[in-house]
Amino acid sequence: MQEIMKKRAEELLQDGSVNRILGWKAGEFVYDITPFVFGSAEELDQGFVYNDFCGNNLSKYLVSESRKEGKILAFLKPCDTYSFNQLVKEHRILRENIYVIGIECGGKADIDKIKANGISGIVGIESCGSGFTVDTIYGRETVEKNSAFLERCTVCKSKKHVVYDELIGEDGEVLDAGRFDMVEKIEAMTTDERFEFWRGELSRCIRCNACRNVCPACTCERCVFDNENSGAASKASADTFEENMYHIIRAFHVAGRCTDCGECSRVCPQNIPLHLLNRKIILDIDELYGEFQAGEDTETCAPLTAFTKEDAEPGTVNKKGGN
Amino acid sequence: MLKLSLTRLDDLFTVIADKESLYLPVDTAVGQAQFKKWESGVKMSTALNTVRSAKDYFFPQTENIVDFRIQGKNIEIVDTRNESEDFILFGVRACDAKSFTILDKVFLAEPADTFYKSRREHGTVITLACTRPEETCFCSAFGIDPANPAGDISAWIAEGDIYFEAVTKKGADRIGIFASLLKDADDSAVKAQKEATAEIMAKLPLSGLNLKGFHADALNEKFRSPKWAELSKMCLGCGTCTFICPTCQCYDIRDFDTGHGVRRFRCWDSCMYSDFTKMSAGDPRHTQLERFRQRFMHKLIYFPANNDGVYGCVGCGRCLARCPISMNIAKVVKTLGDE
Numbered sequence: 001m002q003e004i005m006k007k008r009a010e011e012l013l014q015d016g017s018v019n020r021i022l023g024w025k026a027g028e029f030v031y032d033i034t035p036f037v038f039g040s041a042e043e044l045d046q047g048f049v050y051n052d053f054c055g056n057n058l059s060k061y062l063v064s065e066s067r068k069e070g071k072i073l074a075f076l077k078p079c080d081t082y083s084f085n086q087l088v089k090e091h092r093i094l095r096e097n098i099y100v101i102g103i104e105c106g107g108k109a110d111i112d113k114i115k116a117n118g119i120s121g122i123v124g125i126e127s128c129g130s131g132f133t134v135d136t137i138y139g140r141e142t143v144e145k146n147s148a149f150l151e152r153c154t155v156c157k158s159k160k161h162v163v164y165d166e167l168i169g170e171d172g173e174v175l176d177a178g179r180f181d182m183v184e185k186i187e188a189m190t191t192d193e194r195f196e197f198w199r200g201e202l203s204r205c206i207r208c209n210a211c212r213n214v215c216p217a218c219t220c221e222r223c224v225f226d227n228e229n230s231g232a233a234s235k236a237s238a239d240t241f242e243e244n245m246y247h248i249i250r251a252f253h254v255a256g257r258c259t260d261c262g263e264c265s266r267v268c269p270q271n272i273p274l275h276l277l278n279r280k281i282i283l284d285i286d287e288l289y290g291e292f293q294a295g296e297d298t299e300t301c302a303p304l305t306a307f308t309k310e311d312a313e314p315g316t317v318n319k320k321g322g323n
Numbered sequence: 324m325l326k327l328s329l330t331r332l333d334d335l336f337t338v339i340a341d342k343e344s345l346y347l348p349v350d351t352a353v354g355q356a357q358f359k360k361w362e363s364g365v366k367m368s369t370a371l372n373t374v375r376s377a378k379d380y381f382f383p384q385t386e387n388i389v390d391f392r393i394q395g396k397n398i399e400i401v402d403t404r405n406e407s408e409d410f411i412l413f414g415v416r417a418c419d420a421k422s423f424t425i426l427d428k429v430f431l432a433e434p435a436d437t438f439y440k441s442r443r444e445h446g447t448v449i450t451l452a453c454t455r456p457e458e459t460c461f462c463s464a465f466g467i468d469p470a471n472p473a474g475d476i477s478a479w480i481a482e483g484d485i486y487f488e489a490v491t492k493k494g495a496d497r498i499g500i501f502a503s504l505l506k507d508a509d510d511s512a513v514k515a516q517k518e519a520t521a522e523i524m525a526k527l528p529l530s531g532l533n534l535k536g537f538h539a540d541a542l543n544e545k546f547r548s549p550k551w552a553e554l555s556k557m558c559l560g561c562g563t564c565t566f567i568c569p570t571c572q573c574y575d576i577r578d579f580d581t582g583h584g585v586r587r588f589r590c591w592d593s594c595m596y597s598d599f600t601k602m603s604a605g606d607p608r609h610t611q612l613e614r615f616r617q618r619f620m621h622k623l624i625y626f627p628a629n630n631d632g633v634y635g636c637v638g639c640g641r642c643l644a645r646c647p648i649s650m651n652i653a654k655v656v657k658t659l660g661d662e
Contacts, residue, residue, distance in 0.1 A: 029458050029528060032649035035557045056648060061557065116354055120371065120457040123528055137526040138455070204353075206375070206384065208593075210561035210647050226597060235575055235590050267647035269374060269563050271353035 002050040004168055005075060005103060009048070010041050012073055018099050019070035022061060024054040030125045031111040035061060037072070050075070052127055055108035055150055057261050059083035059093075060216040066094040074098050077105040078172065079152070081161045082259035082295030083216035088163075089298045090257070092219050102161035104169025107145070107153035110266075114148050117141070152262030152275065155179035162296055179260070183279045198244070204270040205243035207235065211264035211274050217254035217294075224249070251277040256285060256304035259295035288312040324513065325498075325505035326484045335485075336361050338501045339411055343447075346380060347413040348373050358412070367414060371457055372639060376569035377419045380412055381442045382426060384566070384591050388438065388576070391585040398584075404437060407445040411497070414451045417472035418462045418639035422569035423448065424473075425637070428630050429572050447497045449487075450474035452513075454520055459640030461529035461653060467637060470520035481512040529653055532638075536661030539628035546620060550658050555615035557648050562593030564642040564651070565618065570635050573599070594618045619655045 025036035026049040087093045121137035134141045159172025264274040289303035348368040349359040356370035390401040430439035450472035475494030479486040489495040565571040575592040626635035
């Protein structure tokens with residue numbers, strides 16, 4: 001797969017179709033992959049990589065990259081294409097300056113889950129069939145791939161590319177893998193239990209802003225939390241509810257626009273399950289306005305930005321007992 | 324050298340906690356180790372290190388520094404400083420122990436930071452030797468021996484026992500709290516462990532990380548390197564690396580309007596943020612390239628230039644593990660270092 005992608009990138013560079021390639025660059029230990037914009041065949045040779053650890057969603061980089069001179073080739077996994085479409089819909093990326101190659105994805109691995117087996121000192125990881133062979137300075141270990149997926153991949157919502165100019169590998173189907181199961185568990189809690197659950201999770205927040213900065217739905221020129229004139233700017237908690245407010249405001253701001261790409265939870269250094277806040281709102285929208293998937297296309301008016309006479313009344317939420 | 328059977332670890336913690344607050348690494352429900360206050364029933368984590376560093380205990384993320392209470396036309400200024408209580412920080416790794424000496428250079432230089440100083444004076448650091456370093460570890464590049472950690476008291480877990488040795492005068496004094504549990508021991512098990520760890524360190528992928536070329540004389544050359552553009556290009560501008568870093572020490576001072584006064588607090592700041600060191604004329608570093616460069620120039624050039632060659636990094640590897648785009652100081656050193 002990696003070699004086919006690289007060859008195609010070289011061809012498109014050479015025939016002048018694109019002048020840059022947005023992809024992933026190899027790091028020091030197989031899994032520490034950095035997004036990168038490659039400008040030449042030499043750069044591609046030096047580090048272009050596509051493997052089980054290319055979890056980063058590259059769509060957001062196109063907000064700035066699509067405004068540069070020339071056309072850029074972007075390699076997008078199925079879930080990345082939803083973010084891409086949503087950004088096109090919001091006029092945040094310039095579609096005409098991007099050549100999209102959709103690439104097949106079998107799910108991406110979470111190095112922390114591999115390490116949770118007590119594996120450390122990793123010097124190499126090979127993918128073989130349904131498992132990983134991990135070479136460490138302490139010996140060789142094997143890990144089942146199924147046990148090492150990123151959370152979002154364990155409940156993959158779609159293997160289908162909703163946008164592409166060209167496809168490498170197979171296109172898949174929209175899936176139903178139970179991504180709302182945990183939301184339903186939390187809904188089943190009592191109000192006090194739920195409050196305690198979220199207070200506990202959000203209390204670990206260190207306000208590094210990684211969730212916001214990686215989020216493809218967070219593309220404000222200046223975030224309210226960075227704006228000193230907003231009255232809400234804060235680098236750290238002035239009181240014990242500050243972090244809670246930050247995450248709740250963010251979840252509401254991306255409501256109806258969040259594609260559930262899961263990057264927020266992937267990057268959180270404190271393992272806060274931030275995706276659950278977004279999924280709760282997605283589930284509510286599905287229930288109150290009919291099923292809606294942000295990023296599925298670039299035209300449909302989102303339920304929260306369109307008025308219809310059939311819209312749910314505000315009182316509906318009260319009838320649900322605050323759930 | 325003194326030792327205690329590992330089966331009596333709970334007795335040890337009970338005795339210490341009876342005298343002073345005891346903080347040690349604990350596994351959390353989300354599978355990470357974090358420093359927590361010990362109480363009966365709490366188990367010490369066996370993880371190599373905590374996600375957040377131990378610096379929090381001397382330099383917390385947020386602390387109030389002064390209150391202004393306003394009544395009519397009167398403003399009362401309240402000094403909110405309290406003398407820190409005595410506490411013991413247990414299970415600190417060699418890298419984090421070294422980070423305290425780096426923070427000391429910043430906060431204890433005259434005029435000393437009284438908030439930090441009080442905590443340093445009242446805190447006792449008991450370190451624990453590493454036996455299973457990870458691929459992200461590169462403390463040896465900074466002259467740190469993970470098998471021989473500093474701190475006030477050093478500890479080793481070997482062959483079913485935990486060994487102790489006081490390092491500082493404070494350590495020699497504080498070991499008295501639990502000395503009644505310890506018995507004299509020879510150091511053969513510890514010696515063997517040190518040798519084994521040294522062999523492992525040599526096998527680590529970053530063991531050869533070379534800091535040659537990072538010194539005060541190279542300031543202009545490194546600052547002007549065209550490679551910063553490539554290194555910083557994809558940086559998200561979040562503060563993860565700075566907040567989990569044991570040596571990052573920049574902070575901001577902010578006012579919180581309480582409605583009937585002002586609570587002035589300081590909080591960690593990040594050079595990765597767009598308003599970092601913002602002045603009346605605006606932000607001195609306009610792009611992420613400049614912010615990114617600042618972080619690494621500070622650690623690898625400016626800090627050693629002002630502090631007898633001591634780098635502002637201890638090779639703990641936290642930023643290697645946590646950066647959302649896996650860009651980090653090891654990659655910077657490899658890209659910009661001399662051959």
